[in-house]
Structures are given as structure tokens and as C-alpha cells.
Amino acid sequence: MVATSTSKLTLKDFIDKLKADHPDFYFKGGQREYWSPETHTITFDRKRPEKEIKFGVLHELAHALLEHKNYSSDLELLKMESEAWHMAAKLGRRYGVRISENHIQNCLDTYRDWLHKRSRCPNCGTHVIQHGPSTYKCFNCGSIWRVSHERFARPYRMTHR
């Protein structure tokens, strides 16, 4: 990567630059990183390593810019996460932060694993597509199973490691 004047931004300069470039959003320290569409706030965990903070903030900013609010299925969440990571990688170039495709795929794998488990019929083991926001229905044996709402209630408040 070509070195630019932004390639060695301190965390403070990085956040200040983001604030200046995106005056519509608030950036503040908190327990973990997430984007709140209600308050237009991007929260990040100051205790984490600097690189992880930068990745996380760019990821949440991407959710914000993409106007992600809600999703109605697990697949839609996976799609949003993928979009957010790819936009974060693009945004990163402006701030001297390089997010590799490898890192993105690792992050998305945690969602893929999660989705894989949820979509497996507990009766016959067939993998099926989602039936409703919290239900799956097996086309093979007719079983219906419910999945937790946790991620729907707190869509972006999960870690992205």
C-alpha cells in the first residue's frame, strides 16, 4: 500500500477526522462497538487494541452510511454484514486503515457458522431456508423450529472478531 499522510493517524486523530468528515454522526466510547440508528451514535470500546477499534468504528460507520436499521431474516443480516465490511474496507483507504478481504471473510464466517446451525432441521438434519423472522420450516420432513430473537433485538451489538 502506498504510504499517505493518513497512514499513521493516532486513534485520536482518526476519530477526529471521522467526526469532521461525518458531522451527522456521534462517536463515543462505550462497552462494545455498535451503531444506534435511533441516536445516530457509533460506539466503540477504547480498551481494545487500536487496530481493532479502527476496524470496528469503520464497520459501524458503514452500517450507518448504508442506513442499516433492521433485518427480517438471518440471510439478510449476513448480507448486511458483508456490505458493511466491504464499505468499511473502502472507507479505510481514506484513513490509512487497510482491512483485508481475508479479515472480512473470517468475520463473515462467524455469521455463516451461526446461520448454518440455525438452519439445520433438528429432526432430519436437512438445511433449509428461513420461514419467518424467528422460524424455520423443513421442506423435507415438515418440522418447524423457532430461533432466538436475541440478534434481532440487538442487531449490531455483537462483536466483529
Ligand SMILES: [Zn+2]
Ligand atoms: Zn456489523
Ligand SMILES: [Zn+2]
Ligand atoms: Zn426435517
